[in-house]
Amino acid sequence: MSQKPEITTLGELRAAGYTHRTLREEMRENLLAALAEGRSPWPGMHGFEQTVIPQLERAIIAGHDVVLLGERGQGKTRLLRTLVGLLDEWVPAVGGSELHEDPFDPITDATRERLAAEGETLPIVWLHRSERYVEKLSTPDTSVADMIGDVDPMRVAEGRRLGDPETIHYGLVPRANRGIVALNELPDLAERIQVALLNVMEERDVQVRGYVLRLPLDVMVAASANPEDYTNRGRIITPLKDRFGAEIRTHYPLEIADEIAVTRQEAELAAAVPDVLLEILARFTRNLRDSAAVNQASGVSARFAIAAAETVAAAALHRATVRDDEAVARPVDLETAIDVLGGKVEFESGEEGRELEILEHLLRTATAETVREHFRNLDLGPLVEAFDGSQTVTTGDKVTATEFLESLPELSAPEMYDEIAERLGAHSPGGRAGAIELALEGLFLVRRLSKESGAGETVYG
Template sequence: MTDRPDIYTVGELRAAGYVQKDLRHEIRDNLLAALASGRDPWPGLFGFSRTVIPQLERALIAGHDIVLLGERGQGKTRLLRTLAGLLDEWSPVIEDSELNEHPFDPITEQSRARALTEGDRLRVAWRHRSERYVEKLATPDTSVADLVGDVDPMRVAEGRRLGDPETIHYGLIPRSNRGIIAINELPDLAERIQVAMLNVMEERDIQIRGYVLRLPLDVLVVASANPEDYTNRGRIITPLKDRFGAEIRTHYPIELEDEVSVIRQEGQLVADVPPFILEILARYTRALRQSPAINQTSGVSARFAIAGAETVAAAALRRASLRGEDHAVARIIDLEPAVEVLTGKIEFESGEEGREQGILDHLLRTATAESVRAHFQGLDMGPLVAALDGHRTVTTGEQVTAKEFLGNLPSLNGSGLYDEIGRRLGAENDGQRAAAVELALEGLYLGRRISKESDDEETIYG
């Protein structure tokens, strides 16, 4: 963050040559400057670079209000929050102005009177760009007063007449003047509340209890919503949809690498989770989104895979604490119990009652098999299969440490297979090597080359 400008009055601001811009020009100029310099104006967003981002950039350059449509967990809110990065880092306002008015262009009667009286001595304050982004979660109990404003009975009781603008308590949208207001889940607003936004978005004035205040508000309205074709909670009324200049559809990551990047960025992992575990979770999430047994209109949020990675990491840390391991590393054995606690994040089709766990287990095995093929293709696992000759088994489990697991592996007579398995997965310590070999054993089981028996305590390959 750069230092706040050392300017405190309108006179100093003019002397410094400050150029006033409206909000849309400010955003447009900063976006175009970022694109021209090669700087990414959308940090932390994956999978949108060829689809959503170009549409969003065109809308902002055109100066449009924007609504993002998409299922849950597609990054709509994160995308809206990055818009604040397109604002000037510091912007001047009239000190103590309720509506953040520009020192060169006061819009309320009170600020105009101050500007006339004080002239170049009018005090200037500075707002950081983070203060100019306001977010509101739409709920059915949101009122017109919350968004637009209402008459303040306390000010009327003080003796002001009812039509006096100073009796108005401004709502969130006027208070966002010269900034961005984001409304999440817009269809959840009652239709009469949406009607109250029409004048704000088109005529840029506000109407409160029969009084029309001509306030040339300079505000960018952005919103998120689920597609109307399945939501049962509400809809965006047609006149309000018409006020938004751009309607942009979001989507889940198309590429596997983007899905993994989202998990890695958003997950708060308390232990080492090897990349191939994150990859399995990403493949699993994508398989759920394609399964006819899952209600796809509800969507499978990116939060599913993120929560899965966090739970797997927690299981590894728990094992390390209980068994005294120095380094907590997640393994294949941690995946299945972690997925069990995430079932509530998925909605199944109505005809799948009683089959839910079987469907989830099948898709997890499919995702694991895909990762095995991706990493071990062309690797001869024959020595390991031969070592498990019906008399020798390998035991693992939630309470089995990496050293115990590795020490229980059969000797392969110097074939170097274990080293190659670890090398292919970038293993650097015992925990990562154990995780890599566990994946190989699970792959052999899924390929029906060895057997597996599991209970609550342990899993035996042989």
């Protein structure tokens, strides 16, 4: 954060050469400057570069209010929060103004009177960009007073006239003047509250209990919503939809690499989780999204993969603590995610009782896809031959990496273990054990090895 300017009066501000810009002009110019420099103003947004981001950039350049439509966990809220980066870091405002008024463009009679009385000595305060972003989770109990404002009975009791603008206690939207109002889950707002937003978005005035206050508010309204065929809690009324200049559809990551990047970025991992395990979780999540057994109208959130990665990391740390092992996740830890995350997926009604079976099948499928991707053209025949009918290898949530590696059979081509580890970039004992464990699981999935599981142990033979 750069240092806040030291200018404190209108006269100093004028001498410094400050010029008034509307919010939309400010965002447009800052966006175009970033694009001209080749700098991305959308940090942390993976998978939207060729689809959502260009649409949003055009909407901002056009000066439109925006609504993002998409299923849960598609990054809508995160994208809204990145809009803050398009604001100037510091902007001046009239000191004592509830509505953050620009000293060169006051919008209330009270501030105009102060300007006439105080002139160049009018006090100036500075607003950081973070203070100019207001986020509201839309809930059915939200009132017009919350969003727009209401008459303050205490001010009336002090002797002011009921029609005096000074009796108004302003709500969230007017107080966000010169900033961005982000409304999450917009359809959850009662229709009468949505109606109250119509004038704010089009005429830019505020109506409170029959009084029309001509306040040319300078706000950008950005909202998120689930598609209408998903949410049954409410809807966006047609006149309000018409007020949004841009309706942008979001989506889940289209590429595996983007799915992995989102998980790596958002997950708070208690232990090391190799990229190959995140890839399996990413493919697992995508398989759920393609499965006919899963209710696709509700979506499978990116939070599923994030929570799965965190669970896998927790299992690795648990084993490391109990057995004095290296805190590195291995394929055997993937099963722990299934145990606790089934409730994050909404299955079709006809699949009742088969949820665990479906999850296990899709995880196996994701594992097989990952094995094919990384071990393609690698002959694992010597590893299969080492299992002569009596040889077995045991792994599990209580088996350390060292114990697993020491139990591996000798191979006719001993360098194979090194090649398996190298394929996955595994160098530590924990990573090396995970790589070889994944190879054994791959051989089981193509029915070249057998596997028996139970009591926290898995035996390959």
